Amino acid sequence: MTVTVSSILVSIVYVAVVRWAWRVLNWVWFRPKKVERCLRQQGFAGKPYRLLFGDWKESSDMLKEARTKPIGLSDALLPRVMPFLHQLVKDYGCLLA
Template sequence: MEISVTSIVFSFVFAVILASAWSFLDWIWLKPKKLEMLLRQQGFSGNSYKLLHGKNSFIWLGPAPSINITDPKLIREIMLRYEIFQKPKRNPLNRLVFSGMLVYEGEQWFRVRKIANPAFHLDKLKVNKILHEALRLYPPGALFTRETIKESKLGDIIMPPGVFISMPIILVHQDEEYWGNAMEFNPERFSQGVSKASKTD
């Protein structure tokens, strides 16, 4: 019995997606709840950990607010206006560990993305629709963050400098307003391409 290349590729991609989903679940829910329980057992008090809910919400990261943006149009605008909405400054030692597109900014990121994009174009694969739908349900980058460096208008929102922006892609990908029955595995959503898969303009 021959094993096709497509089935091997699909099995590999499925295994990677499953491992990523478990890692994300552990990071976003299991580990924080375990840490909260251990701290409470030792007499610490504080707000109960919970995921961000709602399309218009914010939390405090010390003295800085972090707002939750889930509108795809606003997310697109944030990603395109990199001169105002930049990746938060990290410890410079992180660059010794992480490199590549993960830490690139602005023009450098666009240039490398343009070079790399054709090599990973999913339209060349037979399992295109299945991969798109699997990545919609289990995105490898579940949360993107940016920081405003100067006052700017984002849609109808005036964004002062020093505000962190959280873009929980996993919540956008599972929003029934854009996807209908969002939790259903339905590769046919992508039968007319990525741009027509959701109910966004």
């Protein structure tokens, strides 16, 4: 049984692709889920991790809705400028203070 150069090259490429795929999967899914689990164990509540885009759709919808409403001079700016952050603080409280 002879081992050809092409079979060795195919094996090396296969190992490199599998290793790269594992790193991407770790970066995109496993590490964020691990951080989420650690934060929940420490008592931080929040929305679950969603792959790649997260809360982007919800955030953009809230921003569009906030911009359709008129704002008065005496109104708070945070619900208008950053409605998603304002909603998170209302739901989960301010963790910085």
